[in-house]
Amino acid sequence: MEEKHSTLVIMLQLWRRMDCCLFLFCITFHVLFVSGDADGYISAIGDPEMKRDELRVAIEAWNQCNEVGKEAPNMGSPRAADCFDIDKSTTPFHRVTEDDNKLGVNNASDHNVDEYAPLKEIYLGDKCQVNDNPNPWQFWMIMLKSGNMDTLAALCPENGHPSKPFPPQSRFPCFGEGCMNMPLIYHNYTSLQGNNILRGSFYGTWDLDTDISKGVIANSTSYFAVTWEKEVGKGSWIFHHLVKTSIKYPWLMLYLRSDATTGFSGGYHYQTRGMSKISVTCVKLTRVNSSVSLTHVKLTGVKLDLASKFVFKPIWRVDYKIPESPNFKVRFTLNIKRGGGTKSQFYLMDMGSCWKNSGKPCDGDVTSDVTRYSEMIINPNTDSWCRPDSLAECPPYHTLPNGTRIHRTDKKNYPYGAYHMYCAPGNAKYLEEPYNTCDEYSNPQSQEILQILPHPAWGEYGYPTKKGQGWIGDPQTWELDVGRLSQALHFYQDPGTEPVKRFWPSIDLGTEIYISSNEIAEWTVSDFDIIVPKDNKGKRSHTM
Template identity: 60%
Template sequence: MAMEAHLHVVFLLVNVIVLGVSGARRETAVGDPGMRRDGLRVAFEAWNFCNEVGQEAPGMGSPRAADCFDLSSSSLKHKVSEADNKLGVGKPFPGLAPGALNNTDLYAVQKELYLGSLCQVEDTPNPWQFWMVMLKNGNYDTTSGLCPRNGKKAPPFGPGRFPCFGKGCMNQPMLFHQQTKLSDGGIMRGSFKGTYDLGSDIGNGLDGISFYEVLWEKKDSNESWVFSHKLKTSKKYPWLMLYLRADATKGFSGGYHYDTRGMLKILPESPNFKVRVTLDVKQGGGPKSQFYLIDIGSCWKNNGAPCDGDVLTDITRYSEMIINPETPAWCSPTNLGNCPPYHITPNDTKIYRNDTANFPYGAYHYYCAPENALFLEKPVSTCDPYSNPQAQELVQLLPHPIWADYGYPTKQGDGWVGDARTWELDVGGLASRLYFYQDPGTPPARRVWGSIDMGTEIFVSDRDEVAEWTISDFDVIFT
C-alpha cells in the first residue's frame, strides 16, 4: 500500500531527524514528529480533582486506555485489545505490583505502564509509547478529605469553595472507544468519547449532560493525523479539562507524581527548543474557557533541586498561554499580587511589577506561587493547594506584543476562532525568562519540561458550554 511504502522510505529517518524549511537538520524530542507516523500510538487518562482516580466508573475499568497499531499489508495490526482497555481494579495483568491490585489509584498507574509496554516503539536514543489524551473533572467533594493539601493529608472542610453537586461528584467518566479502522477509501479513523453523567445515553443527545470526544483521522501518508476535540460542560460538571499531551516516556510528567509513559523520548530543556503545532479552534467554550495554545509542565523543588517523588517538597511548575480573547488580565497595577515579581525581556532586562510605566501587565492573566514557599515577595497570590498531588506554581500568559520575539500571539484574537494557523513557538526561550520561585541563594533549577500540551480548561462555567478544536503537526524541535 502507498501509505506503508511511504512510511518505510521516509520515516526511518524522520523519526530521528526533522528537515527544516531551509534544509537544515533539526532534531526532534518526540517519537512521532509532526504526527505523521501511519502506525499511531494514542492513549487516554482521566483524573479526578487531585490527579488521582478515587473510584472507577461502573463497568468502565480503570480510566486508562490505548489505541496503538501498525499498518501492514493494507490492514491495521492492533497492539492493545479491548480486554486490556477494560482492565479494572482487582483484575491482574502482567507486571502488576501486588500492592496495586486493589488500590484504584496505584492500579491506574500500573495499567498505564502496562499499556505503554504494549504500545512501545524502539527508537534512538530512547523508546517511546504514545500521545496522551488527558481528561480531568474539577469537582471536589470537600467533605471527603480525599485530596491532600500541598501533598499533606488534609481534613475535610465545608462545601462552597469548589463545585460539587453532592456525594459522587468526583466520579470518573464513562468511556467509549472506537478502535481505529481503515476504510475502503484508505482513511484511518478512531476515537475516545463519553460523559461524566453516569447512566445517561449520549446517543440520545447531549442536552443537560457533559460530553467529551477526541477523534483522530488520517487520509494520506504524507499528511499529519488530525485530532478533533470536543468538550461540553453541564450544571453538574461545570469545570472540565481536555488536553492532548506529549509526556515524558519515563519519570514524572506535569501534575503526575508517578512513573509516566508518553511521547517525549528526549526531555526538552530551556532555552533550546521550539514547539510546532497547527491549531484550529472551531468553538471557544465561552468566557470561562481558558484555552491553552501551549501548556508546559515541569517539577523542581523550591531549592532548585530536581523532583524525587517526595510530594511534601516537590513542586509542579506550569506555564500556559491562554488565547481566549474573553480571558482578562487579573494582573494589573492595582492587583500586583496576581503578577509575577518581575518580567524579563528578550534582551534580559528585568522589569519589576511596581514599575507601572514599563511592566507588561496585560501579558499576564495570573501568577500564583507555591503555598509552601518560605520567602515570597508580598503581595502574592498562592496557588490552589488541593488540585495537584503536591504544591504548584502557575504562570499564565495572554497574547501581548512583548511575546513577539518568541513567535507567540501578540494581540487578542490571534489563533482564535476563524484564525487557524500553524505556530512555531520558541517555548524554550520564553520559558527560560519566566519568573518561577526559588529560595534565595540556591542554584537555578534546570528547566526540563516533562509535559507539553494543548487544549482547554473550562473553568466553572455558569451555563453549559461547548469547545471544539483540531490539533495536527505537533512537534518539539531542538534549536
C-alpha cells in the same frame, strides 16, 4: 499455553523495566531524533509532525487532585490505548485488546485504584512501544480532568499533606457524594474507512446514568470526544476534540499531550509514558529496611511484586535532559471551531514540570515537590488580573529578551497586560509581598502557575501579540519558541539556591472550561512537533 507464556514474558519485561527505573539503578538513556530540518533543528518526539500512519494514542482521566479515587462502573482503570500496525492491505493490526483496556483494580490483589492506574499506563505503554534505536517511545496522551471536589470527603491533599473536611465553597463545584467520579470512556478502534482513510475515537461522559447517544444534544449532560483521522501515506493525523460541560460537571479539561517516555510528567508523582523521547537519569535508591510485606498487583492474571521486601529511600529521582529551556521550539496547526464560552481558558501552549523550591529535582515526596505550569490563554474574553492596583496577581519580575528585569512596581515599564495571573507555591517560605498562593488541592503536591495572554511582550517568541489571533475563524500553524520564553518567565526559588535548569516533560494544548455549564469547546490539532537544535547547544538565556 503459548498465549499465557507470551503474557508472562510481557509482564516480566515490564517488571524488569520498572525494576531498573524505579528500584535499583540510576540509568541514563539517550535521545534519538528521527527527522531533521535545514534550519538546524531536529525532532525530539517519536512521531514528528504526526505523520506516522501506525498511530500510537492513549487516554487518561483524573479527578481534581490528579488521582482516580474510584473507577467508573464497568470501565476498568481510566487508561486506554489505540495502537496499531498496518499490514500490506493497510488494515490496522491492533496491539491493545479490549480486555487490556478494560483492566481494572478488580484484576488486582491490591485494591489501590490510584496506584493501579499508572501501572496500567506502563503496561499499555509496553504493548504500544516503538523500539526506535536507541530509545523507545509509546504514545500521544489525551488527558481528561474534572474540577469537581467533595470538600466534605477530604480526598485531595492540601499542598501535599493530608487534608481535613471543610464546608463546600463556590470555587470547588460538587453536586454531592460521588461528584469526583471518573468518566465513562468508550472507544471506536481505528479502522480503514473506504480505501485510504484511517479513523478512530474515544468519547464519553462524566454522567454515569446518561444515554451517551444524547451527550452532545442534552443540556444536562457532560460529554467529550476525540477523533483522529488520516489519509494513508499522506499528511498529518488530524485530532478533532470536543468537550461539553453540564450543571453537574461545570469544570472540565481536555488536552492533547506529549509527555516524557519515562519519569514524571507535569502534575503527577507517578511514572509516565509518552511521546517525547527525553534523555533521563532514573531513580537511584538505597535499601534501608527488609521488614515490609510484599504487595502484589495482578494486571492480566500474572502477579507481579511491585514493591519488594525492602523499603528503598530515594536519593535522586529524575534528571530530565530535553526539552530544556531555552533550547526547544514547538510547532503545530490549531483550528478552534468553538471556544467554550467566556470562562474557557484555552491554552495555545501549556508546559508542565516539577522541581523543589531548593532547585533540586522532584523525587516523589509530595510535601516538598512543586509542580510548575506556564500557559498562554488565547480566549479573547480572558482579561488581565495583573494590574498596578493588584500586584499579587503579577510575577515579581518581567524579563525582557535581552535579560533586562523589570519589577512589578515599575508602572511605566512593567507589561501588566501580558499576564492573566500568577500564583506562588503554597510551600514557599520566602515570598515577596504581596502574593497569592495557588489552589492547594488540585495537584497531589504544591503548584506554581503563571498564565500569560497575547501581548507584544511575547512577539519575539512567536506567540500572538493581540487578542483574537489564533481564535475562532483564524486557524494558524504556529512555531513557538517555548524554550526561550520558558527560560525568561519567573518561577519561585528559595533565595541563595543555584538557579534550576528547567526541563519540561509535559507539553500540551487544549482547554480548561472553568465553572460554567452547557458550554462547548471544539478544535483540531495537527502537525505537532517538538524540535531542538541538532547539536543540542542552543543559546543561553536569562532565568527568573
